[in-house]
Amino acid sequence: MLMKLLENCTGAFSVVNMKKISVGVLGATGMVGQTIVALLDNHPWFEVTEVAASEKSAGKTYEEVMGTRWNTSSDMPEYARNLKIKECTPKLDCEVVLSALDASVAETIESDFAKAGYAVSSNAKNHRMDPDVPLLIPEINADHVDLIRTQQKARGWKGFIVTDPNCSTIQMCIVLKPLMDNFGLEKVIVTTMQALSGAGYPGVPSMDIADNVIPFINNEEDKVETEPLKILGKLSQGTIKNADFAVSAQCNRVAVRHGHMECVSVKLSKKTNEDEIISRLESFRPLAAMNLPSAPKRPIIYQRNQNRPQPKLDVNLENGMASVVGRLRKCNILDYKFVVLGHNLVRGAAGAAVLNAELLKAKGYLSG
Ligand SMILES: NC(=O)c1ccc[n+]([C@@H]2O[C@H](COP(=O)([O-])OP(=O)(O)OC[C@H]3O[C@@H](n4cnc5c(N)ncnc54)[C@H](OP(=O)(O)O)[C@@H]3O)[C@@H](O)[C@H]2O)c1
DSSP, X not given: OHHHHHHHHHSHHHHHXXXXXXEEEETTTSHHHHHHHHHXXXXXXXXXXXXXXXXXXXXXXXXXXXXTTOOSSSOOOHHHHTOBEEESSSOOSOSEEEEOOOHHHHHHHHHHHHHTTOEEEEOSSTTTTXXXXXXXXXHHHGGGGGHHHHHHHXXXXXXXXXXXXXXXXXXXXXXXXHHXXXXXXXXXXXXXXXXXXXXXXXXXXXXXXTTOOBOOOTTHHHHHHHHHHHHTSEEETTEEEOOOOEEEEEEEEOSOSSOEEEEXXXXXXXXXXXXXXXXXXXXXXXXXXXXXXXXXXXXXXXXXXXXXXXXXXXXXXXXXXXXXXXXXXXXXXXXXXXXXXXXXXXXXXXXXXXXXXXXXXHTTSSOO
């Protein structure tokens, strides 16, 4: 009785006694990988037992490789410093792998891990559009995790792969979801201003980007135009029927460290007004009942000052997990236009992969 009471009171009893789920980070030395390492410091459900990267990093301690490359504002976590970096082969001592691998190698390595029985939560583009791989944003399509069953059956895998979307897609889709559900969505036009950390480490040469804007990011526009249709689609009988709207994207690299800004115009099916749209955005709290540790309390924050959002001021709201919206107004071509900002390394990558892993645990796809 006392134990039951304690559990009900705070949940602290169960957290203290719960065995943490072991996690390996693939690509742990990159921009996204190190952000995962930082986010999992003292995580209530997960514990990093392995870090892995290319053969040039393997065999050294995490601190030896990352001492001069650590690029995250918090200190390198103590737990990670002496971990020996391994190669990315499916012999790691963990149940789950969070993959932040370069796309040139992610396809085969992630499949090898899933085949060997690991749960893979990936940031890479390679498997996102596979018809049997969930492309998850838990606030939008948590039910798509059930594609895992189709995947395992079709491929004969003991493990599985789930993916998170492109860093520009995620923050925009979180805003499109309440618009689609409440007003119907017909067309989206988006122009992005994407941060330097979106290009990995060391990324764009400083001589190319200083005092400049580069109006091209390889393959980015295609991802921003196609991924939302799968994410906002419906899962039925083991397949996803894509959402029925069109997206046109123009993507630019700008000299900002973290935080992708996007100017978005939308055509809606129903008539509405600014107040109603803002109210729907601010009340969008689909994960409130699930208690996932990394889920933002406010997935969408609306900034009423006319010069917000700004990367410098808003990128870390809700620990970097919010889509920060502002400047909602009428559009002369479509219906409404607004600006949305998201932290590309957190909401757009590392935090998204961690949140997906939390969803997997909550839905019974992991032990513990
Ligand atoms: N940056 C973002 O905002 C962002 C957002 C969403 C998605 N993503 C995706 O997330 C992934 C990681 O991005 P990133 O920005 O962190 O890139 P990054 O900084 O270039 O890091 C790439 C990682 O992949 C490892 N790697 C490279 N070649 C390898 C090989 N042959 N075998 C094993 N490991 C290898 C690197 O290890 P070494 O250090 O040992 O070379 C490093 O740990 C990419 O697929 C990217 O498209 C990035």
